[in-house]
Amino acid sequence: MxxxxxxxxxxxxxxxxxxxxxxxxxxxxxxxxxxxxxxxxxxxxxxxxxxxxxxxxxxxxxxxxxxxxxxxxxxxxxxxxxxxxxxxxxxxxxxxxxxxxxxxxxxxxxxxxxxxxxxxxxxxxxxxxxxxxxxxxxxxxxxxxxxxxxxxxxxxxxxxxxxxxxxxxxxxxxxxxxxxxxxxxxxxxxxxxxxxxxxxxxxxxxxxxxxxxxxxxxPLAGSSLLLLVLVNVDFAVVGRVLGTEQLGFYFMAFNLAAWPLMLVSSIVRRITTASYARMSDRGDGGATFRTSLRLVMGVAVLLCTLLAAYAPAIVVFLYGERWRPAAAAIPALVVLSLGRMLVELAYDYLSAVGRTVGTVWLHAVWLVALVPALWLGAEVLGIRGVAVAHALVVVAVVVPGVGIALRRAGVPIMPLVRDLLLPAAGAVAVLLSGLLLTSLLEDGFVLLAVGGVVGVLLYAAIVGPWLLRTARAFAGRPPLEARRRPPRSRRARSAR
Structure with missing residues (x-):
């Protein structure tokens, strides 16, 4: 009870x-x-x-x-x-x-x-x-x-x-x-x-x-400062190397690609630090972190995949033809958004349990690897190269670094990896449908409407039940099947 x-x-x-x-x-x-x-x-x-x-x-x-x-x-x-x-x-x-x-x-x-x-x-x-x-x-x-x-x-x-x-x-x-x-x-x-x-x-x-x-x-301020430098140093590189017009295109692409982060992660993060801290006092902080990660990634992967699959059509439909160059950076930038969600939730958890120094080291290593990659990407491929540099560093440096920090804080890593396999399968299905539809339909509202409906239905069929159970668990409610289970009779309880 x-x-x-x-x-x-x-x-x-x-x-x-x-x-x-x-x-x-x-x-x-x-x-x-x-x-x-x-x-x-x-x-x-x-x-x-x-x-x-x-x-x-x-x-x-x-x-x-x-x-x-x-x-x-x-x-x-x-x-x-x-x-x-x-x-x-x-x-x-x-x-x-x-x-x-x-x-x-x-x-x-x-x-x-x-x-x-x-x-x-x-x-x-x-x-x-x-x-x-x-x-x-x-x-x-x-x-x-x-x-x-x-x-x-x-x-x-x-x-x-x-x-x-x-x-x-x-x-x-x-x-x-x-x-x-x-x-x-x-x-x-x-x-x-x-x-x-x-x-x-x-x-x-x-x-x-x-x-x-x-x-x-x-340590939190240092880690936060490093993180903000990390997600803003690309603006400095683009402005310095490519000029303010290209920086305007990149700024729009970055904001659009960050929408899943702002929409999904910020919903959960307003309560995660407090909830992690309270649940950690009861020895259940790691389980709460795992549930919140499943919830955030389960929703964000769908949004990020749709953005990547239909980037040119989305940019032109929303902002007009003159903003089309911004679409080139979006597919790789959504990888950065997913990486930032992982880092921010880990940051909140490690802060709640008092393990703040590890996040500073993670962000420092991230920054050291990122700056030369961004500069090279800008020189070679423009704003698309900057976005690709972000994605490569997230996959090669950031994700392993977060795993090390969480493991040292007592969080098992393999269950977290297994949790993300189902959203990954849903993302593959959405991307494949996007490739097919963009080859059949021209950019515009029809493509976005059909692609969005098809993508959501495919993803929901694969991930939906799992995601619903996760949301209920994070909100502190029992699963539906437990609520539907009929109460035992008084005789059965007394027999126990």
């Missing part, structure tokens, strides 16, 4: 997953539609300039608050002792990084081959300050599985920022419309997080607490 505390935790995880699903699906659909509108207004080279500023912002945010907010999410019991110190560290580090960004924006943009991005980098750096202010409130929302509140926050931020972005774009402000929209959205989300956080904590500082949370958080 499940004890009350365990049942309450499983119920919280299930509710958090459901609200995270609604939140992510709504937010991604909104940003997707907005991206289609903006791609038909703003030229590819303006997106290239924006990509340079986004690289700077992502790197800054990855190092911001020094990883200490995760300590709040996983801390057992009351957090009143550590929260004020965490808030102080987060705000101090964000202020330092913001000032540094203002000073370094010019040289950074010049190094990436886009000096015109300097002002945009400086404007978007305001988000670093906002992130530091909202670090503790956001951590408390995550700790409480308060995904319903997160849904309200994200919807309101989207509703406020989108008219700003589109209005400025229509007025001819180009890349500045993207930057101002991002800042307005971040400001709105931060203010609402402060308003709706389940617990409020002021500033304070305790040297012993600071040492404690920094010992935990700095």
């Amino acid at each position: 499940t004890d009350p505390a365990e049942g309450e935790l499983e119920s919280a995880i299930g509710r958090g997953l459901a609200w995270s699903l609604v939140n992510t699906a709504t937010a991604r659909l909104g940003s997707f539609l907005t991206g289609i509108v903006l791609a038909r207004i703003i030229a590819p080279d303006a997106f290239g300039v924006y990509a340079v500023a986004l690289v700077a912002l992502n790197v800054l945010l990855s190092a911001n608050e020094l990883g200490v907010s995760v300590a709040l999410v996983r801390h057992p019991g009351n957090v009143d002792r550590i929260a004020p110190t965490v808030a102080t560290l987060a705000m101090a580090s964000s202020l330092v990084l913001f000032v540094g960004a203002l000073l370094a924006a010019g040289p950074f943009a010049e190094a990436l081959g886009a000096p015109e991005a300097t002002g945009v980098v400086q404007l978007m750096s305001v988000a670093v300050l906002l992130d530091g202010i909202a670090a503790v409130p956001n951590a408390m929302l995550t700790r409480a599985f308060a995904q319903r509140a997160r849904l309200r926050i994200d919807l309101i931020a989207f509703a406020v920022s989108t008219p700003v972005t589109i209005g400025l774009a229509l007025a001819g402000f180009g890349v500045w419309s993207l930057a101002w929209g991002a800042v307005v959205g971040n400001a709105t989300a931060s203010m609402l997080a402060l308003l709706w956080t389940p617990e409020r904590h002021g500033l304070g500082f305790d040297r012993a607490v600071a040492a404690e949370v920094l010992r935990f958080g700095l």
Whole structure:
């Protein structure tokens, strides 16, 4: 029989997953539609300039608050002792990084081959300050599985920022419309997080607490920084080697290929760190990790395979003919997206069980292998070569590295490999159907509609029942066959 505390935790995880699903699906659909509108207004080279500023912002945010907010999410019991110190560290580090960004924006943009991005980098750096202010409130929302509140926050931020972005774009402000929209959205989300956080904590500082949370958080911040450099260094290479127009094409391809990552992984990741930590306290964290990996990969493989099979038709249908060159990079970039999902879930699990140093080494080795491969790929095959370099490094370096890190944390590897065989078989079936249909039909809505329906049906026939069982297990519910089993009579229970 499940004890009350365990049942309450499983119920919280299930509710958090459901609200995270609604939140992510709504937010991604909104940003997707907005991206289609903006791609038909703003030229590819303006997106290239924006990509340079986004690289700077992502790197800054990855190092911001020094990883200490995760300590709040996983801390057992009351957090009143550590929260004020965490808030102080987060705000101090964000202020330092913001000032540094203002000073370094010019040289950074010049190094990436886009000096015109300097002002945009400086404007978007305001988000670093906002992130530091909202670090503790956001951590408390995550700790409480308060995904319903997160849904309200994200919807309101989207509703406020989108008219700003589109209005400025229509007025001819180009890349500045993207930057101002991002800042307005971040400001709105931060203010609402402060308003709706389940617990409020002021500033304070305790040297012993600071040492404690920094010992935990700095490896996470280092690992996160390396990961963000990893997924942004390609923008630097493309901008430097190929120019801002090709960077605009690559930026669009990267975002489209990352859609499965943003849609599927982000749904689960909003609750994984907290759930891994709580379940690990009961000795069941490894099983929870395996279930979440099956769920994420089971859905993401289908989406990634469809993107790879119909990339040119998807790009032209969504963004217009002028964006067709972006399709060349998508098939290999979906391999990167799948690799990032594996790394992010492993990162969350290793963080929850306190094994943070291994992720730093993994990302460092990944970066060392990736940079020369990206540069060679860009010189030889353009943006397609950059994407292929990503895929090769993921397969040859990243996947084995994750396996080593998980094994050292006590997670058996062979069951994880066996779990992925069924989605792989479904992906082969979808790819074969895609090859057949693209040879018979011209690019356009008919190809996408027929290919999507056929691909989903084939994949569902192979993977569907297995994926449904996995989803129910992750949400903390018994399988259907167990629920349908008739209850034993009182006599049978007494006989036992």
